[in-house]
Amino acid sequence: MSLSPYGLLELPLWGYALVTFVTIQTMFLGVTLYLHRDQSHGGLILHPSLRHVFRFWLWFSSGAITKEWVAVHRRHHAHADQPGDPHSPVVFGLRRVLFEGYELYSVAANDAQTLKNYGRGTPQDWLERRLYSAYPHHGIVVFVAAHLVLFGVPGILMIAVHLVAQPFFAGGVINGLGHAVGYRSFEMPSTATNLVPWALLLGGEE
Numbered sequence: 001m002s003l004s005p006y007g008l009l010e011l012p013l014w015g016y017a018l019v020t021f022v023t024i025q026t027m028f029l030g031v032t033l034y035l036h037r038d039q040s041h042g043g044l045i046l047h048p049s050l051r052h053v054f055r056f057w058l059w060f061s062s063g064a065i066t067k068e069w070v071a072v073h074r075r076h077h078a079h080a081d082q083p084g085d086p087h088s089p090v091v092f093g094l095r096r097v098l099f100e101g102y103e104l105y106s107v108a109a110n111d112a113q114t115l116k117n118y119g120r121g122t123p124q125d126w127l128e129r130r131l132y133s134a135y136p137h138h139g140i141v142v143f144v145a146a147h148l149v150l151f152g153v154p155g156i157l158m159i160a161v162h163l164v165a166q167p168f169f170a171g172g173v174i175n176g177l178g179h180a181v182g183y184r185s186f187e188m189p190s191t192a193t194n195l196v197p198w199a200l201l202l203g204g205e206e
Contacts, residue, residue, distance in 0.1 A: 007152030016151065020158045024165045027061050030054035031069075031170060039066055039122055040073045055123065059132045060139040062166050067133070068109035071119035075108060078118070086114075087171065094177070101171025 004010065011019070034054035037044035046054070058064040072086050081090040086108035089097045097104065108114050122128075132139075140163075147155035 005153045007148065007150050007155060009150045011151070011154075016154045016158055019151075020161050023061060023158075023162055026057055027162075027166060028169075030058045031064070031166070034058070035064070035066065035069045036073065040070045051123075052127075055127075055132065056139075059136070061143050061162065063136055063140045064166075065109075065133055065136050066128070067115060067119040067122040070122050071115045071117070072105055072108045074118035075114050097171070098173075098177070102167035105167075105171060 033044060034046060034051060035058070038046045038051065055066060058066075076085050076087060079085040079088075081088045083091060085091050087097055087101055087104045092104060144159050147159050151158060
């Protein structure tokens with residue numbers, strides 16, 4: 001039996017685009033609904049089963065660990081656009097946040113004091129201790145392997161688009177442009193802005 005360069009699932013061009021769009025949008029929904037609104041601020045209380053779905057998908061598709069993301073985000077709010085903000089364009093410059101947002105996030109996420117001070121209340125169950133936090137990169141490895149097996153050569157481009165989406169849009173566009181350009185509906189102490197008046201691609205974060 002010969003191996004197809006298109007993997008187990010050969011799709012039309014729009015099919016590959018749709019799968020990529022769905023995987024990215026599910027990731028963004030996990031970020032905005034689970035990590036941001038549920039875990040970081042408690043403004044939204046998700047059903048426990050939905051929390052598990054998002055926690056798995058974020059680990060599987062992006063390598064995101066709940067405690068790290070929440071701690072970095074809470075620290076951002078505690079020092080919004082001031083020294084101590086881990087990813088402010090006011091502090092680091094817009095260009096650096098746009099193109100090195102992931103690196104800035106990683107520095108803060110690996111800071112033990114940040115995790116201790118701002119990561120409280122996040123999951124510490126068996127799955128978190130034995131799988132997600134213990135093997136933070138294994139999920140994304142399986143994600144990549146699954147794409148290659150299912151989609152073959154087109155899967156390489158799908159993987160590339162998916163892996164670039166979160167650091168660029170979440171790290172660069174939201175944390176960078178969202179604190180440097182845009183408009184406000186009301187004044188507030190930080191430089192946070194809205195970029196567009198509708199929410200279609202980034203779960204309302206834009």
